């Protein structure tokens with residue numbers, strides 16, 4: 001819920017697979033839930049029963065999310081930590097209807113499980129007041145009540161996720177509107193909980209309300225800071241093969257606004273690496289980043305490789321490429337390897353998702369369009385976003401596959417791509433614009449922009 005999530009890929013105290021999904025039960029979950037059980041006053045034996053009941057119930061709820069997220073390639077995983085369970089999945093290709101279904105599936109699964117337990121309770125009919133009786137009551141209560149609670153229109157609860165998926169506007173607008181609604185609804189619930197003599201519940205809901213206020217504030221400050229836009233433009237220039245533009249537009253070391261120093265240093269290093277100045281790139285990383293800053297190991301490996309430190313670089317890559325390396329780091333590594341004419345299929349051939357998208361961008365920037373198109377297809381299959389599909393369309397068009405490019409553009413449109421002007425002007429797409437069917441896809445894209453994609457996905 002609102003507690004800090006465990007680091008990506010960190011293993012829980014209990015780690016297993018259920019119906020094919022990785023499940024991690026973290027120590028914080030067991031501790032918090034056991035304390036809750038003890039505070040209920042039933043003694044250690046009840047606390048133990050409660051711990052089992054809560055763990056099984058939360059997993060039942062999360063399995064509902066995971067089962068509906070899996071068919072769209074969301075690669076769901078389940079973590080139990082703090083007071084709650086969390087199913088993470090990659091909604092990349094998912095329609096709004098699917099997102100809503102994923103959100104509702106959790107409470108639905110939990111309540112169905114609760115009702116099944118209720119029938120079992122009736123059938124078994126344990127002696128009132130016994131541990132078995134209390135365990136059954138707790139299981140029914142937890143599943144039904146938590147299911148209902150989760151449907152409140154408050155982020156990050158499931159009901160809030162439903163509202164977020166249905167809210168009109170672009171991603172930022174939807175998040176802002178939903179956060180306002182969530183903060184208001186949470187404040188009302190907190191007052192009601194307090195009035196009903198539930199001060200602890202009131203405090204928890206107030207905490208959730210504060211989280212939403214924080215979201216609204218950070219959306220505002222991100223909007224007000226034009227420096228962030230400047231950095232985005234610099235990164236776009238690097239990805240686009242114009243590192244000299246990026247370097248010109250980035251402030252010198254020590255001249256970045258407070259807090260932006262590391263981001264600027266990283267971008268300068270990227271641009272310098274592209275300009276075949278690996279020594280300078282390394283210096284920027286060593287001197288421009290505060291002590292102890294963790295450099296992405298994939299990008300660090302690229303810098304090491306460029307500086308001839310091959311052995312150290314391979315060590316970094318051994319680790320980093322097994323995890324999910326970020327798009328930008330793979331992009332820069334591939335751009336380097338492509339410039340050096342190195343064969344990297346053995347090294348990078350396994351990447352999917354964001355990594356595959358990094359391959360797409362890196363190869364596209366290096367002018368290897370057919371290879372880029374191949375990786376684009378894999379990135380789309382494994383959770384690509386509208387931009388990935390759009391760049392795949394450009395790569396296919398440039399490699400002479402105009403009809404394949406139109407297919408990718410269609411995928412981009414269906415994923416919500418909405419930059420119709422860019423599609424009309426993009427030189428790479430010239431061969432696609434003559435094809436029958438192009439007008440229809442362009443219309444989809446224009447509709448996305450006009451509607452703010454408020455209709456459920458096609």
Ligand SMILES: [Zn+2]
Nearest residue numbers: 106107150158
């Ligand atoms: Zn849920």
